[in-house]
Amino acid sequence: MVSIDTPPSALLGRAGERERLADLVGSARNGRGAALLIRGEPGIGKTALLDEAVREVAGVRVVRADGFEAEQAMPYAALQRLGAPFTELVGVLPPRQAAALRIAAGVDDGPPPDRYLVGLGMLSLLAAAAERHPLVYVIDDAHLVDPESLEVLAFVGRRLEAESVALLLGARPDARVDVAAAGVAVLELGGLDGPTSVQLLNRSAVEPVDPFLATRFAEETGGNPLALIDLAREFTAQQLTDSSLALGPVPIGLRLESTYLRAVDALPADTRRWLGVAAAESTGRPAIIDEAAHRLGVATDAAGAAERAGLASVRERVRFRHPLVRAAVYNAMPVGERREVHAVLREVADEQGRPDLAVWHAAAATSGVDDAVADRMERAADAAGGRGGTASRARLLAGAADLTTPGPARDARLIAAAEAAAAAGAAQLALELLDRIDAGAADPVTEGRLLMLRAMLALFVADPDGVRGGPATLLHAAELFHGRAPDLEQRALVRAFEVELTAEWAVTDATLPELGRRLAAGVDVADGPRSVALRGIAAHILLPYDQAVPPMRAAVEMLRRADDAQLLDLGYFGVALTMGLWDERTCIELLERTASVAREAGNLRVLDTTLWLLGEVELVRGDAAAAGRHIDGVRELRRAIGYDAEQVVNASYLAWAGAPTEVVEQLAVGILASGFVGAHTIAMSGLCTRDLADGRYAAAYERLLPMVARDFLQVTYQQLPDLVEAGVRSGHGGDPPVRSAAARLAEFAEVSGTPWIRGVSARAAALLASDDDAEPLYREAIEHYVEAGAAAELGRAHLVYGEWLRRLKRRRDARDQLRLALESFERAGAPAFAARARRELEATGEHVVAHAPGEAAVDTLTPQEATVARLASSGRTNAEIGAELFISANTVDYHLRKVFRKLGITSRRQLAERYPLR
Template identity: 65%
Template sequence: MDAPSPPILGRTDELERLGALLGGARNGHGGALLIRGEPGIGKSTILDEAVGAARGLRVVRADGYEAEAAMPFAALQRLTAPLAEHLASIPTRQAEALRIAAGLDRGNPPDRFLVGLGVLSLLAAAGEDAPLACVIDDGHLLDPESLDVIAFVARRLQAERVAVLLAARADELPETRIAGVSTLRLGGLAALDAVQLLTRSADESIDPYLAVRIAEETGGNPLALVDLAHELTARELIASSLSEEPLPIGERLETHYRERLAELPEPTRLWLLTAAAESTGDRTVIDAAAVGLGLPPDASSAAERSDLVSVHDTVRFRHPLVRLAAYHGMPAVDRRRVHEVLSTLMVDHGRDDLGAWHAASATVGPDADVAARMERAADAAGGRGGLVSRARLLARAAELTPDGPGRDLRLLAAAETATAAGAAQLAAELVGRIDVARLDPVSQGRLLMLRVGMALFLGDAEGVLTASATMLRAAELFHGLVPDLEQRALLAAFEVLLTAEWAARDVTLPDLGRRVTEGADLVDGPRAIALRAIGAHILLPYPEAVPIMRRAVDLLVAADDAELLEFGNFGVALTMGLWDVETCVRLLERTAAAARDAGAIQVLDTTLWLLSLLELLHSGPAASAQYTAQVRDLRHAIGYDGEQVVNVSYLAWSGAPYEVVEQVAEQALAAGFGGVWTLAMTGLGIREIADGRYRDAFHRFEPMVERAFLQVTYQQLPEYVEAGARAGRPEAVRPALARLQLFASESRTPWILGVAERSAALLAGDDDSERHYRAAIEHLTRSAARADLGRAHLVYGEWLRRMKRRREAREQLRLALDLFTRIAAPAFAARARRELEATGEHVPHREPGGSAAEALTPQEETVARMAAEGRTNAEIGATLFISANTVDYHLRKVFRKLGVTSRRQLAERLPTD
C-alpha cells in the first residue's frame, strides 16, 4: 500500500478557494477559476489536491498538448467525450455543432460560440446527474478554439452544478481570450513554508542560513526548491544575491533537466524525444514510433527510474520543462527523424491533420508536397469551424511553399480566415508578408476587401473613412473576371459608407449610386435587385425610387435565414428610407434569431446594436436599453468589455449631460464613425426640442439637413420642422415639410403619414391645426412608433392649452405623460408634466420607466420580459447565451421579487407593448 502523500505546504487559502468553488458546484452555483503561475509553482499540484479532496463530484479532464495546438476543438473533444450520453438532451442545433466540431459529422462549419453554447448546455445537462468538475491543465497549450469555448463557458456559469478549473503559465495566455474569467495568481511559498519544504525534501540536513537563502533565491518556487536546491552552493547564492535580477527559475530548471537527461543512455534520450514530440502521451503511438526508430523495448526504463516520466496507459513528464528539455536538448536531425516516423504513424491511424503537422516539423526549407498536406489539414480545420487553427495552418503551409505567387495566395487566404475569426492582429502580420506585386487582379481585390475589414475591426480611422472608396477599387479589380465578387464588393461599399457617412473620403454618393447601378446589370439574382434598389435610393427622385426599393425589401422579407445572414444589413437603409420601421425591426429580429441559431456572433452583435438604435424610433428608449443590455451581455460572454457599449443617441434621449454626449460623439467622429456622430447629434437635437431649446435645435439640425445623406436626413426632417416652427423660423422649414408630405404620399406607412401630419399641424394656422393633429394621432396609433405618438399627443395638448381648452388639453397631456413614462423618455416626460401642471392639474412625480421592473437587475428584467412574451427557457437561454438552468434561476428570483407565481401574471406586470 502506498504511503500517503505529505500535506501541501503554504497553500491553505488557495485550497479553500478551490474547495468553495467545488462546493458551490455541488449546491447548484456554477463557477470557474483560472490558476496562473510560473513553471514549477504548483498549479498542477493544487488542482490535483483540490479535486482529490472533493467528494461527490464527477471529474473530466483535458490537458493542453503542443501537438494539438493547431487542431481545432481537440482538447474540447477530449473533455466532452465522456459526456456524450447527454447530447440527446441539449438543443438539436447545439448538438449538431458539437458533432461537427469534433469531426464526427459533416455540415456547415459552426461558429465557435455556438459550440460554446452547446458545451454549456452539455455540462449543465451532465451536472443534473452528478455535480461536475472540468479540469484543464497546461491551458496555454490548448488549441485556440478549445480555449475560446472553455473561456466562454467559464464566463457563463451561474446556476449549473458545474465547476471549471483551468491552469496555465503566468503570461502565456492572451488576455483577450480569457478576459472576464476569475483568476488566481499563484506566487511562491512564504519563507517558512519554503524552508520547511526544502528541509523535508533534502536527503541530508541543510544549514538554516543556507536554507533561507535558497528559499529567497528561488522565490519560493516549490519545484525549484525540490529539484535545484542541492545544486546551489553557498558561493552561487552569494553571487546571485549581488545582482538585482531574480534567479531565472524556468531557464535554470530547464538547464538542470538537460544536464540530468545528458546522463541517460542514448536510446533513452531518443525515446524521451519521441514522447516529447508526440506530446499527447499516447502510449500506443509512442511504442510504435520507438519500434520504427529501432529502439530497444526497455528504452524508457532509465527515464522512469530517474523520475523524469511516468509510463502507464499514457506517458506523463514530471513537468512540462522536462518535456521541453527532452525535445530541445537533442540534435535537430534527431527531431526531424522522430517527426518523420510520427507523421507516417498518424496517417496510418487516420489522423492526417497530425500527420501533416509532424511532416512540417520534419521538413527543412520549402516543400510543395508538405505544404499541400498542411493546406488540406487547414481546410479540414475550417470545415469543423476552427478558423484560427485554419489561419495558422495556412500560414505554416505558406512558409513551406516555394517562393512565388502560391506562397502569397496562401498568406492571403490565411489572413482572410484570421479576420473572419476576429484575429485582426494575426491577419495584419500575415498581410505584411504578402508581396502585393505578385498578386493577380482578383487577389489584389480580395486584399483590398481584407484591409477594409481589418480597418473596421481595429478602429483605423483612415481605413474607415476611405473604406467605401477602397471597396469600389476592389470591385474594379473584379470587373470582367468575377461578377459575383464584384457585386459583393459593391454591396459592401454601400454598407461601409453608412459607417463613415458624410465624413467618408474619396467617394461621393452620386458616384457610388452610379457604380452600384451598373453592377446590378452584371448578373441577375438577389444581389442585382439589392444593388438596383440602392442605386435608385441614391439617384432617383423619391416617387421613382420607392417601387424599386420595395421590391428589394420584399426580397428580404421572403428570404430564408441563410440568405438573411448573407445579405447583411443594407435592408435597414431601404426600409428606413421607406419609413417602414416595423418591417425594419422584424427583419432585424429575424436576422438576430438566425445569427443565434447559427452561432454567428459578429452578425448577432451588429444586429442587436442596430436594433438598439432603431428601437428609439420604434418602441422608445426603454426597448432600446434592453437591446443595448443584450449587446453588453453578449460582449461579456465572448470576453470583451461590455461596459464600453454606449448608444450615444440613447444617452441623449435618457437625460445624460449635453457635454458628455458631445464628447463621446466627437471621439466617434475622430475614429471615422460619422454615422455614430450623426445619431448622437440627432439625439441631442431631439433632447433640445424636449427641453424647449428650440433655437439650439434649429441650428443643430439646419446644417445636417442641408448636408443630406439618404434616409438619415429623412428622419431629421420632422425634428427640423418642429424646431423651426417653435423658434420663429417657419418659412425656413417649409421645404422640409414639403419633402415629408412627398414621402407620405408615396410611402403611405402609418409612421410617415403621422409625422407628416404632426409637422403640418405645427406650421398650420389655428383653423387647420386641429385637423392635422387628430390625423397625426390616428395614423401614429396604427404604427409602432410610440415616441412619435407620445409627441403627437404632447404638441396637440400644448395647442389645446393655448386655445384655452384645458380639459381637452389635460386628456392629451396625460396620454403623452403616460407614454413617455412607460418608454423611459425623461426629457419629454418632464415637458409633458410641466404642460399638464400649467393646466392646473397636480401631477404626482413618476420616474420615466418606473414600473415593476425597477426591482430587477438588468439581466433579470431581460429574462422576465422574454418570458412575458411567451418564450421558453431554452429559447431565452439561446438568446442570452446562458443555460436553461440559469434562466430558471433568474425567473425564480423575478417571481419572488414581483410577487407573481406564473408567466401569465408576469405578462400582466410587465406589459410588452
C-alpha cells in the same frame, strides 16, 4: 502536467488559494456553477494546486484534460476529450446544439457551426450531465489547448451560474488565453512566501540548508516551488553554499533548463532517444511514441530509466515532470535528428489513423519548401474549417504558406489564412498575414481580396483612416474583381455602401454620387440577390425619390424572401433602404429575423451588431425603452463573448435617457475621432431630440441646420421632422430650411405612404399651419401614429396638440391630450419628453403622479432578470429563453424564481397579467 515524484501531502502554503478552490468545488456540488483560471509562471504550482482541489473530493465527478501542443491546429480536440464521457447525452440536447457538437467533433457532416453555438451545446451538455452528478472540469496547460476548444471553454465558464459544474483552468501567462478567457475569474498564482519557501527548500534537500542561504534562495527564485525543489535535489548543501558566493544568479530559468539537460545527459543513450521521441510527440500517446521509438532502434525498456530519474511518467499518457524538461530535451536534439524523429512519428500517426497528428509532424519534419506537405496541410485546414475551426484553419493555412513555393499559390494560402483569422476574430493575426503578401506581385483577384479584407478589418480595429477610406478601398477591390470574380465584385460594392454609411460625410476619395454610379454599373455583372440589392441602393443614391422608391422596395422585398443563409450573407443595407422608405415595421421585422437566425446559428457577432442596430432603429422611432432592452442584450452578449460589457455605451440612448448633455457631447467627439461618423450623427441627432424635449428649441435648431445641409440619404430624412419643430418653436418657422423640410416630408408621405411618414408629415404641417387649419392636421397625425404603433412618436403628436390646445385656453381638451402624451412617454422610456408633458399638464392646473403602481417593484429587477421576466411573460419556455440569452435552462429557472420572489407572484400567468414587462 503532474508533479511526478512529489507526494500528495507535499503541498505547502497556499491556504487562501486552496480555500478559494474548495469553495468553488463546494458551490458546484450545491448547484452554483463557476469557473476559475489559475494563471502563473512555469513551476509556480498550478498543477499541484489543481491536484489538491480535486483530491478525495466526495460527491462530484472529476473530468480532466491537458492541453497539448500538437492539438493546437486540431479544432475542438480538447473539447472532444472533455465531452467523451457524456456522448450518450448529446441526443437529449436541442437539435441545433446537438448537430453543432457532432459536426465540431467530426462525427457528422454539415455546415460549419459557429463556435458560440458549439459553446451553448457544450453548456447544455454539461448541465444535463450535472443532473446526474456535480461535475468538476480540470483543464491543465490551457495555453496549449486548441483555439476553438479554449473559446468554447471560456464561453461555458462565463455562462455557468445555476449548474452543478465547476470549471478549473491552469495556464501560463499567455496573451491568447487572456483574450479568449476574458470575463472568467482569474487567480494569479505567485511565488510562496519566505518562510514557506525556506520550509520547502529544507524539506526537499538531503541535508539542512543554512537558514540565511535558504532565505536568499527563496528570494532569488521568487518562491517558485519547482525551482526550490530542483535546487535542493540537484545540489548538495555545499554546492548551494558555493553558489551563494558566486557572482552569477542561482540556477533558475534558462539555467534550470540546463540543469534538467544535465540530468538527461546522464541517462543511457536509448533513454535519451526515447525522451526525444516523447518530447516531439507532445500529445503523449504511448502507442505512437513506443512504435516510433522502436523504428528508431530504441530498446523497449528505455522509458524505465526516465521514470526512475523522475523526468517523465508513462501511464495512460507520457508526461514530463515539467514543460522545461520537455523543452530541454527537444531543443537539445540536433536539427537533423529532430526532423528524423518527426518523420517517423508522421509515418506512425498515419498508420494508426491519426492524419491530424501526422500532418503536424510532416510539417515539423520539413526543411524549406515542400509543396506536397503544404497541399496536405491545406486539406487539413479545409477539414478544420468544415468543423467550424476558423482559428485552426488559419494556423494550418499559414503553415502551408510557409512551405509553399513563392507565387500565386502561396499568396492564395496567405489570403485564405488571413480571412480565416478575421472570421475567428483574430484581427491582428489577419493583418500580419496580409503584410506577408506582395500586393504588387499578386494576381488581381488576390489583390482585391486583400484590399477587401483590409477595409473590413479597419472597422474591426477602429482605424479612423481605414474607416474613412474604406469605400474607396472597396471600390478599387471591385474593379480588380471586374470580369474575373463577379460575385466578389458585387459583394465588395454592397460592403462599400455599408462602410459609406459608417463613415458618412467624412468618407475620403469616394463621393456618394461616385459610389452610386459604381453600384449601378455592378447591377448587371451577375444575376441574383446582390444584383437586386445594388439596383435598389443605386436608386436610393442617384434617383429622385419618386423614381427611387420602386427599386428600393424591390430590394427590401428580396430581403424578406431571402432564406436564412442569404439573410446573414447579404449584410445590413436593408436598414438604409427601409428607413429611407419610412418603413420602420419592415426594418424591425428584418432585423429581428436576422437576430433570430444569428441566435439559432450561434453567430454572436452578427447577433451583437443586429441588436445594436435594433436599438438605433427603436431610438429613431422614439421607443427608448425598447432600445434599452436591445442595448442590455448587447451588454449580455458581450459578457458571453468575453468583452467588457461595461464599455457598451450608446450615446444617442444616453441622450434619450436623460444623461447630461456635456457627457453625450464628449462621447460624440470620441466617436467622431474613431471615424465612425454615422454613429456620431446618431448621437448628435439624439442630442437634438433631447434639446426639443427640454424646451431648448433654439439650440436644437442650431444643431440641426448643418446636419440637414449635409443631406445624407435616410439619415437626413429622420432629422427633418425635428428641424420643423425646432424652427417653429424658436421663431424660424418661415425660414427656407424649415419650409423645405416640411415640403420634403410631404413628398415622402405622398410617394411612400407608410403610416409613419404620414404621421410625421401631418405633424410637421400642423406645427406650421394657422390656428384655423391646424386641428385636423394634429388629429390626422395621431391617427397615422396609432396605426404605425410608434409609442413615443404618438406621444409627441399628443404633446404638440395638447400644447396648442393649452395656448388656445382649451384646458380640458389640452389635459386629455397631455395625459395621453405622458402615458406614451412613460411607456417608451423617454423621461425628458415625459417631464415636458408633466410641465404642460401642471400648467393646466393638474397634479401629476409620476409612476404607475407596481413600477417600483419592477425596477428592482436586474437587467438579466428583467429580460428573463419579459421573455417568460410573452410565453417563452425556459429552453427557448436559454437559447436566446445563451444561458442554460437551469439558469433561466434560477432567475425566474428570483423574479417571482421580488415581484411577489407565484406563476407565469401572474407575471403576464400583473407585470406585462414591455
